[in-house]
Amino acid sequence: MDYIFPKLCSLVPLCLKLFIMTKSIFFSFLFSVLFFNIYAQQSELSVEKIMQDPKWMGTYPSNIKWDQQSSAIYFNYNKDADPADSLYRIQLKNTKNIEKVSWTEEKNTNFVRGTYNNSRTKKIVSKENTLIVFDLKSGKETMLLQLPENIRNPHFLANEDWIAFEVDNNAYIYSQKTGVLKKLTQIESGNKPKVREQKSSDKATFLKEENLKLLSVVKEREDHKEISKKIREARQDKKAYTFYAEDRQIFNIQVSPDAKFVTFTLYDRGKSDNTIVPNYIDASSYTKDLNTRSKVGDDETKVDLAIYNIEKDTVYTIMTNALPGIKDLPDYVKDYPDKEWEEKEREVVSSQTYFSDNGQHAIVNIRSKDNKDRWIAKLDLNTGALTTLDRQRDEAWIAGPGIGWSMSGGTMGWLPDNKHIYFQSEATGYSHLYLLDVTNGQKKALTSGNYEVFDPFLSNDKKYWYLTTSQVGPGERHFYKMPLMGGKMEQLTAMTGNNEVTLSPDEKHMAIRHSYSNKPWELYYKKTSSKATAIPLTSGQSEAFKAYKWRDPQLVTFKAEDGANVPARLYLPEASVKNNAAVIFVHGAGYLQNVHKWWSSYFREYMFHNLLADLGYTVIDIDYRGSAGYGRDWRTGIYRHMGGKDLSDQVDGAKYLIENHGIDKNNIGIYGGSYGGFITLMALFTEAETFKSGAALRSVTDWAHYNHGYTSNILNEPFQDPIAYERSSPIYFAEGLEGHLLIAHGMVDVNVHFQDVVRLSQRLIELGKDNWEMAIYPAEDHGFVEPSSWTDEYKRILKLFNATLLNK
Template sequence: MRIHLPLLAILLLWSVESIAQSTLSVESIMRDPKWMGSFPSGARWSEDSNTIYFNYNPDDNPADSLYKITLDQPALIQKVSLAEEKSLSRSQASFNQAKDQRIYVENGREIWLENLSKGSKKVILEWHTRLSNPNFLADENFISFVSEQNIFVLTSATGAVKRITQISTGNAPSNPNDKKSEKTEKGFLESENLKLLEVVNERQKKDELRKAYREATRSESDDFTYYTGGKNPANLQLSPDARFASFSLYSSSSNKNTKVPDYVAASGYTEDLNSRPKVGTNPTKTEIGIYDLTRDTVYFISTENLPGLKDQPDYLADYPDRELEEKDREVALFGPVFSPDGSKAIVQARSFDNKDRWIAELDLLTGELIPLDRQRDEAWIAGPGIGWTFSGGTLGWLPDSEHIYFQSEESGYSHLYLVNVATKEKSALTQGEFEVFDPFISKDQKSWYLTTSEVDPGERHFYKMPLMGGKMERLTSMTGNNEVRLSPDEKKLAILHSYSNRPTELFLKDNKAKAQEVQLTQGQSEEFKAYSWRDPEIIRFEARDGANVPARIYTPDPEKKNGAAVIFVHGAGYLQNVHKWWSSYFREYMFHNLLTDLGYTVLDIDYRASAGYGRDWRTGIYRHMGGKDLSDQTDGAKHLIDNYGVDPDKIGIYGGSYGGFITLMALFTEPDVFKSGAALRSVTDWAHYNHGYTSNILNNPEDDPIAYRRSSPIYFAEGLQGNLLIAHGMVDVNVHFQDVVRLSQRLIELGKDNWEMAVYPVEDHGFVEPSSWTDEYKRILKLFNSTLLDE
């Protein structure tokens, strides 16, 4: 018997390994992605609508280069020369209303005018110092630009330049009438120096000439100057009718940045990397000034007319003993956005707690706001096209200068709306249980082009719709993601298309619904095509609260099935991974194919907080990360047990970033469900993460400690029973290495011995080195094989 026992063990091991094999390996799939082939990105058109430019790398160079395909030779892919690529560059470009002329900046000091219909261009201004932000005014014979923190206007026909604003970053003189003479007597040393050194003397003369030129371009009304008191004006713009200017002043907060030590810096010394502050910090404050060029005065936008400024959030009901001070909430402003004729303007305001967004008309004569739309969300304002604190998202004017457009989640999904600023009448241009992305107005200003998820949450298609609303005409037909670039003449679509098991390729199509797409690139390598990549089935399972949760499932061949399952948790929180296009998690996708080959069942869930399913799904984690987002994982595990023959004692879980956080919460609070987990680059304490993301979901830690306490894994570490792998980059400036250092100390103090940590000294949040990816995923595979499979 002593002879046969080792033999029996060998036979059993051979039996398991004969089933658990794959043509894939961690080493092969975690190589530099170039092994997969070259896939186009960043498609754009030439101005004559004859050439498509895109980033590509068919020659296996160290990085992508610019390539092109011309419509007269669509089968020929040509690399763009450096000279041609440089000729395509247009810095700070803007178009006239008809889009047949373009102005842009060259060398930081020149404005060029390009006639797109004739294919000609010329310099219309050579300026003495740096300039920026050139724009056509309503009268397109005039062009505004910014220089030396002031606005100037160029008459394109004559080259004459006039300074429009008088803004100084200094302090106002105590007595404006007591102006000191700028001429001072030269001292002995200066006089002698200028006599002796000719070059120095010539330079001073040139400086005096430049100063005289600048003075000559001052506006005639030199009596008025606005002094900012040391603040630098930003976002200077001139209304299209040249009646008003606007600018922003920022009051930066004194937030303390964090430091991330780099132990493998090239210098050989440990160097500190500057990183973001932690949540709960004071946000930057903004003021927007209106410069009335007729009345020579400056005044600032007032927010006091915005409804609900004193409204307190509902969560404060959890703190009944707290004394609340009744005061206006602070807001951040974006704009103004001027109407095409310049007679009107709108502004977007966001409360600092991000529970309110207002869109208001600006009374340009007083600086007061006239509310047009208020979106209130007791969780937080967000969603496609909604924008962020200092971003307007989808926001602008129709050509009639009477209607504004914007996106809102008022219906529960992000849709496109119009408001008539005169009547305040609002209408929804799109509606339904789907979302709208990247709408823009056609060249003839009669239609909208937009992308939506109307067909399915897991698909994106391109549409055309009448400007004032109506039936949407779908212009793309390929299942998956269709990222469209419309040619300038609006006759052709360049489409970056991908499917679940096929990476992105470039297609061309006429701008007609029934036209056929023509594939222009074939980027997959022979090695990549040699494997039959799975097209995961999209399913929905019922959560404990009755919600239908979308997921991707990978099922093994029956003869290979080992009864074990792995649940993958995508990162970012607000991100979609259950869809019909090539995933940004392509390494994980390939790893799931490998796991399925080995007999695992793999489930990839768009849990609560994922993108693509509307407002209620997006905000499902408000004030409790590790609540519904985690229960969706446990309900997914139950679905596998009930419907796919998975052994309840053989379920693992893994993910990175937010997925790492969920993995920790799963192992700490649901130890009976998950036997093993790999937590990668994980948040362990939300009070240590950044402000912009975390404060939306959990409010500020000093204001809502309950939310932070129940959402942070470090408070639940005593619940660990299963097997835990922690992996983290040591120079992660997003989720700091400090997070897992603090957690590891807590696990040590709790006497836990069923965990291990792998650290990666050269990696930031997103790993770069193939060796790091390989090492990490070999450890993950070893964890699952050693703890979930029968010995």
């Protein structure tokens, strides 16, 4: 006993150790289980599922149109699981039946394309080389004319017997009564042929003169030949004038309603240097070079609006030198006090000509090539002189819904009184519809408020407007009817979300393509009345897609550092699985809105955010400064500093999540494509204390290497405003990388070239950075196509966030 007791006593520490070890193992196991449950949550979704061919989601209508009789709606659809969408039809007499249209019937079906006469009793259309007129009352179709070449842009003149159209860059008119066809213009491509002058040598001239002196008969015959030549020339009609376009292209041929003038745009592409994108997996097995765009600042295009005076048989261009402010310098020149700035006439680009119905007036929309001015001017067709009716100046850049771009006039035209023009302007900070009396210059706003107007058009009887607006809120779109001279708008749609309305030709019915945040596009039918109820016509979601309960993301706002209210979409996980990590998604740009109540064009990313939320992540998607839908000040908030307020909005979004949703400040990631990839790079390079990791997809790394049309608006030109480019380009800030970076890019990207990330990777190598990796996709352009590429890319993104944000 005495022996046993000490032995037992000696075993106590060991037993205790074993007990403690067992307990430790148990709790370690328990912790592991809990950790797995919290940080490795499961989801019905997977990257492979959501990134497969979108056909798995179902079929959704697009390209909506009506037949001429307003009796049937046609649309692209894929009810029968064909390799591609086909044309389908729903007739109003039986809205429950969706019919597939045969190829033969589709070819012979006439939709609502073409141009109407003033009373809308006839419509003129062209089908390739055939000119056809429809009598809308009788439904009769009459073939008027067939030509060897394609007929384009037919329209009725003031005398509606005559129809004007374009063939092979020349204007023609045709009489329905007499069948007379007249060619109004003689425009030829290339240069005017040079007349060869026959020069005789000194020896030949000497011999001829000697012969004429010696032989009188020969002299008499030679004199008679010269006299006969002059008589023939006197009897001949004057040779028709020919205008040679040289190396310029012809666009926007417009015949005046009285057929006395033809206006057209001369476009000279210039000799800008295009860049090369190599295709390493061409079918030939050889590397093939793709010729793509030039870089910003390398724009040598020149655009002129020409007038072909039929009576005078000559061509002249419009005169823009008297436009008010044509020599104005931009405000940013003050940042370069040591540089001499020359005040000179700026280059401009003109839209097509807009003629009043009676042909007495003409207007044009003119933009400066630096895009800081838009003039609407009255055009004197006899001289080419301009009288300015409205000038919109923006020290950032002119844009917004209905404002137009380059050679496009945007929303513009004439009222039936032949004295009022209509157009859209951001004069109040939001794009609204205006009227202007060209006889006295008085301007009137038809709409007003902190919302935007989209696609207004006149009713058949010219007594009303139909228009879409965001008046209910920036996250919704509705269709309205409004009196011609302004007044109360009648809201014709009621479904929450986006309502894309295609009005029937008789204006009695609306085909509505509608979607909501978590419900893709479907087709509805409704009578054109605010009191009518919308009837669903399609239900295209697949059973597999409907099986998952897709989140309706919360629309929230948070305060930015400058006091602005920033809109965002918020995806919250269930409290039981929340892991206190967050992912910020940055949408692309151009001019885009993603915080709204309709089905997003970023549908793959939307599904990925549902997956992330299932796994415990909190996800926020921000309409940062520069996004569409919020007016001029929001749109131009990135002027001369991309990576400024657009990035600080992401940082403030992170702070909002930390303060309001319990997010760990050390576990926030960010990702996005294109502009979103650019912001991701700027975030990791300049806001390392906020973002632990990020995935930059198809990202711009140096704005001096992007295209001219987009970049020069926001940052001006690199050789004129280098300050803007240097503070906006991630490659200048790469030394700031501290977190974990994934770069993903398509090698045949002709938008943001693969060269962008090649240059950045070399910079990161030289800086000795080792916490980054790159995934390259040899078969992909800017927008990925192959499901395998989407899947690989997003598996890498998920792996990045799981590895860096969950403290594993």
